[in-house]
Amino acid sequence: MNQITSQVRHDRRSDTHDGIEMASAATDLVKVYGSGATAVRAVDGISVGFARGTFTAIMGASGSGKSTLMHCLAGLDSPTSGSITVGGTEITALRDRDLTVLRRDRIGFVFQSFNLLPTLTAGQNITLPLDLAGRAVDDAVFNALVASLGITHRLRHLPGELSGGEQQRVAIARALIGSPDVVFADEPTGQLDSATGHGLLAYLRSSVRELGRTVVMVTHDPIAAAYADRAVLLADGRIAGELAKPSAADLLAAMAQLNTTGAAGRRVDTVGA
Amino acid sequence: MRGQTRGLTRSLRAAWSRIAERPARIVATVMAITIGIGFACATVVFTATFQADFAARLSVEYSGADVVVTPTTDEPVESLVSRLDAVPGVAAAVPLYSSGVEYTAAASHNYLSLRTSVSEPRLRWTTLTAGNWPSVPNQIVLDQHTATAANLTIGETFTLTGPSGPDHAAPPTARVTVVGITQTSTSPYGGQLTGFLLPQEFSALGITYAPQIAVLAEPGADAASLAATVGERIGSGVISRTVAEQAQHDVAAFTGQTAALTTVLLGFEAIALVVAGIVIATTFTILLAQRRRQIALLRLVGATTAQVRRDVIVEAMIIGGIGSALGAALGIGVGSIAAPAAGLAGGGTVIPAVTVAVVALVGVALTVGAAWLPASRAMGIPPLAALRPVPEQTHARGVGRVRLTLGISLLLVGGALLAGGVYLGDLIVAMPGGAISAVGVLLLTRSFLPPLLRLIGGIDRAAGVPGRLAVLNAVRNPGRAAATSAALVVGVALIVMLQVAAASVGASIDKASADRYPVDVVVAGDGSPLPAALVDGVRDAKGMAAAAAVHGARATATVASSVESSGAQAKGVGPESGSVDGDPVVVVAAPPNAHDVVRGGLAALDGETPSAPTALVPPWWVGSGAAKIGGTITLSVDGRAQQFTVAVGRLTDAGVLAGSTVVVTQAALDRLAPAAPVVTVWGELAADADASATMAEVNRLVADQPGVQVTGAATDRAALQSVLGTVTAVATGLLAVAVVIAIVGIGNTIGLSVVERTRESALLRALGLRRGQLRLMLLLEAMLLAVVGTVVGLLLGLAYGWAGAAATFNEIGRDLVLSVPWGIVGLLLVIAVAAGALAAVLPARRAVRVMPAQALAEE
Ligand SMILES: Nc1ncnc2c1ncn2[C@@H]1O[C@H](COP(=O)(O)OP(=O)(O)OP(=O)(O)O)[C@@H](O)[C@H]1O
Numbered sequence A: 001m002n003q004i005t006s007q008v009r010h011d012r013r014s015d016t017h018d019g020i021e022m023a024s025a026a027t028d029l030v031k032v033y034g035s036g037a038t039a040v041r042a043v044d045g046i047s048v049g050f051a052r053g054t055f056t057a058i059m060g061a062s063g064s065g066k067s068t069l070m071h072c073l074a075g076l077d078s079p080t081s082g083s084i085t086v087g088g089t090e091i092t093a094l095r096d097r098d099l100t101v102l103r104r105d106r107i108g109f110v111f112q113s114f115n116l117l118p119t120l121t122a123g124q125n126i127t128l129p130l131d132l133a134g135r136a137v138d139d140a141v142f143n144a145l146v147a148s149l150g151i152t153h154r155l156r157h158l159p160g161e162l163s164g165g166e167q168q169r170v171a172i173a174r175a176l177i178g179s180p181d182v183v184f185a186d187e188p189t190g191q192l193d194s195a196t197g198h199g200l201l202a203y204l205r206s207s208v209r210e211l212g213r214t215v216v217m218v219t220h221d222p223i224a225a226a227y228a229d230r231a232v233l234l235a236d237g238r239i240a241g242e243l244a245k246p247s248a249a250d251l252l253a254a255m256a257q258l259n260t261t262g263a264a265g266r267r268v269d270t271v272g273a
Numbered sequence B: 001m002r003g004q005t006r007g008l009t010r011s012l013r014a015a016w017s018r019i020a021e022r023p024a025r026i027v028a029t030v031m032a033i034t035i036g037i038g039f040a041c042a043t044v045v046f047t048a049t050f051q052a053d054f055a056a057r058l059s060v061e062y063s064g065a066d067v068v069v070t071p072t073t074d075e076p077v078e079s080l081v082s083r084l085d086a087v088p089g090v091a092a093a094v095p096l097y098s099s100g101v102e103y104t105a106a107a108s109h110n111y112l113s114l115r116t117s118v119s120e121p122r123l124r125w126t127t128l129t130a131g132n133w134p135s136v137p138n139q140i141v142l143d144q145h146t147a148t149a150a151n152l153t154i155g156e157t158f159t160l161t162g163p164s165g166p167d168h169a170a171p172p173t174a175r176v177t178v179v180g181i182t183q184t185s186t187s188p189y190g191g192q193l194t195g196f197l198l199p200q201e202f203s204a205l206g207i208t209y210a211p212q213i214a215v216l217a218e219p220g221a222d223a224a225s226l227a228a229t230v231g232e233r234i235g236s237g238v239i240s241r242t243v244a245e246q247a248q249h250d251v252a253a254f255t256g257q258t259a260a261l262t263t264v265l266l267g268f269e270a271i272a273l274v275v276a277g278i279v280i281a282t283t284f285t286i287l288l289a290q291r292r293r294q295i296a297l298l299r300l301v302g303a304t305t306a307q308v309r310r311d312v313i314v315e316a317m318i319i320g321g322i323g324s325a326l327g328a329a330l331g332i333g334v335g336s337i338a339a340p341a342a343g344l345a346g347g348g349t350v351i352p353a354v355t356v357a358v359v360a361l362v363g364v365a366l367t368v369g370a371a372w373l374p375a376s377r378a379m380g381i382p383p384l385a386a387l388r389p390v391p392e393q394t395h396a397r398g399v400g401r402v403r404l405t406l407g408i409s410l411l412l413v414g415g416a417l418l419a420g421g422v423y424l425g426d427l428i429v430a431m432p433g434g435a436i437s438a439v440g441v442l443l444l445t446r447s448f449l450p451p452l453l454r455l456i457g458g459i460d461r462a463a464g465v466p467g468r469l470a471v472l473n474a475v476r477n478p479g480r481a482a483a484t485s486a487a488l489v490v491g492v493a494l495i496v497m498l499q500v501a502a503a504s505v506g507a508s509i510d511k512a513s514a515d516r517y518p519v520d521v522v523v524a525g526d527g528s529p530l531p532a533a534l535v536d537g538v539r540d541a542k543g544m545a546a547a548a549a550v551h552g553a554r555a556t557a558t559v560a561s562s563v564e565s566s567g568a569q570a571k572g573v574g575p576e577s578g579s580v581d582g583d584p585v586v587v588v589a590a591p592p593n594a595h596d597v598v599r600g601g602l603a604a605l606d607g608e609t610p611s612a613p614t615a616l617v618p619p620w621w622v623g624s625g626a627a628k629i630g631g632t633i634t635l636s637v638d639g640r641a642q643q644f645t646v647a648v649g650r651l652t653d654a655g656v657l658a659g660s661t662v663v664v665t666q667a668a669l670d671r672l673a674p675a676a677p678v679v680t681v682w683g684e685l686a687a688d689a690d691a692s693a694t695m696a697e698v699n700r701l702v703a704d705q706p707g708v709q710v711t712g713a714a715t716d717r718a719a720l721q722s723v724l725g726t727v728t729a730v731a732t733g734l735l736a737v738a739v740v741i742a743i744v745g746i747g748n749t750i751g752l753s754v755v756e757r758t759r760e761s762a763l764l765r766a767l768g769l770r771r772g773q774l775r776l777m778l779l780l781e782a783m784l785l786a787v788v789g790t791v792v793g794l795l796l797g798l799a800y801g802w803a804g805a806a807a808t809f810n811e812i813g814r815d816l817v818l819s820v821p822w823g824i825v826g827l828l829l830v831i832a833v834a835a836g837a838l839a840a841v842l843p844a845r846r847a848v849r850v851m852p853a854q855a856l857a858e859e
């Protein structure tokens, strides 16, 4: 049923790139913080696309611009130059009001921490984007979602009464409930033990495979990134390479190579071993 | 020792850097202190200036003399003056008269306060602005205000009527001509009409007593020894003091009044400072809650609790110091502007530096005191709190239960005392009961505020998700909401209480005077015809609902000898002797529309027949035994006589009609005195009339009618309205200071909460809350707090105002009419809500401006 809704949306906002539909894309994206001598080019001319129904990991050293890129892609920050599309809609020229509605209806987020509003229960946090849009909550979808994330019995609790892992799962449920064009997750497993982390990643992957969702995830962890269909490597605000269907070992090697060659180094081989 | 100094320096530096880093956070605290201390300092300067002015006024007339003699017997002043002149060392003795006499001029008649026009330049205390001082007895100088009020100019002549002697002889009169106008800026007798005459003129008017005699010493004579000599020579009939002693004595006689003023102002200051204290304590609680992790981190790296506490206290001292200094400056400024503006700076502006400094220290102490509790609570923050990701909501259940129990007990005990006090009409019981129950209510605020906020917040549901979030935010921290609202509750409750009590007292007295006087407005002379223009004027006066022209005639009354009253047979001259036989009375006829203007009292006239007419006589005729209800009285006018049955009507009660007035029907009067003229006008005020304005208009109409007076219920009502109105307005203004502080506090809480929730707001924005919706959410939250604070304050104010008025009236045995000034209550609500909204505007602007990504990154 969800599948059908997604299908309709695909037809409406098709954005193709080499014949592949892009859920989210950036062209020549630049983000500069500050000005003059203290200016930092956090994102320095990135062009990247995320095809529908794919799971992408963004990797890179600390300070390489991963979060900045993701914030720009998600319309949470305004880029200095370049263009960004979400499901075919150009968002850099949107007014704040339209951008807000676009975020609400077509983008899902999972942040590294501080995901939930402390005054709302877990259940209310999950349905918040729908409530804001004035959309009705489909009970069947809701129940299936919270059941598969294993948080059914925690829905009436306030975030302060949940564990870190439970909080992250609530955040993921919220990101997915509205069937968004794309879900952005910034180190969603950063604070979780490995078992819980793997459970979450497996769920994200299955939502891509089975429900046709599009997920873009920032992570430092090669094992986490190995759940993705593709890994994009960043260094100094530029794309330093890509790996398709990467294994944890490939990623570890690529990262190591990145660290030795540095930012100005050659692009890492784009074909996974 | 050295370590301690270093510790303090570190605290100072740390506190200062915290303040300098985010000055916006302490603005509200500083403002609360500044307003509170400013108010106190302004009061200090104002009262000191007022007292100096008062002293100057009291001594202004004799300040140029050397010795002041106060007569203590009724020895005629002229003989006393001549005895004083004979004392060696006395250059001159000038009687300082002060007598009220009646005056009649072409355009006005009223009372005039007569003072001595002194010829010695040293003793002159007013300056001539036009004309000359009197040089011969029949000349008078008027002060500026009097000349304007009495419509008199230089060259006009008018008549003064002195006091009538003890033997009922005609009072002495004098014709005087205005020769000069003077300016009396420091008159001790404020609004009185004042004229200045040569001393000789006073004896011509039969005035032989002067309250003080100014004595001038011969050159070289010492005032102190002259005062002693005068005392010895004149003997026991006088008190002789030097000018300085006399001034001290006069001021001392009035300190009761100035002390009362100071006490009342102190009470209002205390209220403003309590409210400021609540605001400061709330601010520190919030600041420390926000700094929770920082404090924990400090503790983690080895800071002792004493060091952490000292940091907070030092910060409070700096904030208190800044606020108090600004407040002192503000207060001195306001006080030295307000006193001259109120015309009270005759003694110069006085700034009591020591008192102002003490008040400023109180401000610092208040800030430190208010910060002490939150600081102590911060001591309980464990070092581990620094490691916890989310500061968990602290539920101090134990404290909550104690608070709840204590609050309920105080409420019950206080409430019972208050109810008992009201029932018994005993203020001594009711007042502490009210105070105790009020403390109970304030303690319970934390418990009943969240449900109340949710209840009122139900309305916000209409605003969708932002509304729901606003309600949740408002109740998420009941302690903070309670403390914030408590300040407003106190201010609003006091204002409403005052207004309700004043309105209830006013309404009750209105009712009492309406019962006492069946007619609102009575315009009556001595029975002479009133001009038709006057009748029309009264009828057309603004606020007059109806007016009736009442016809009447002078008559003689004879009580039939059948009245078996002991005193009735005796021939007497007045009612005191129990007879009214042969006394002149005025017979008036109840007009056809009497029922429009008279509240009851005419029933006895209704059923009469032409053969047995009834006359309403003054009740004291019956009381003194001169007449008997049901008896017979004969009234004769110009030889026509008629017998009437005696009845007593409230209509003839004291104050309604001057002198002895008998009321009969129009038909009876027509038989007795055909074509009798209009001698009095009865008027009824409209329900919504401004009694003072209407009475002023009617009084203007009779100003040029000698002997015509305005009486009736409305006179009382007008006097009451103006006194109560002034008192209530002043007190409300003073209490408004507390409300302003409370509103600053609400703005502060909202502002700090918004800062605290930057990341939350960013998250909401990221999830799709529009800028407008975020702004709406913050606005609703602030307004909710303001509305709840105001509503609770209103309810408390209404209850206590009613209870207070009821207890007072039960105590003095009067019926209470409860009244609520709904207009003012509504206005307060509107102001509070608007202020709450205003308080949210600035923080909301800041919150919606930032991009979500930036705000999310903030720690
Ligand atoms: N608000 C800001 N102002 C100035 N510079 C910033 C700001 N935010 C980020 N930067 C800089 O931009 C660069 C990229 O930051 P970003 O947060 O995107 O890195 P990241 O790849 O997410 O790092 P990490 O893995 O540590 O989270 C860094 O050098 C950072 O210092």
Ligand SMILES: [Mg+2]
Pocket: A066, A067, A068
């Ligand atoms: Mg990052």
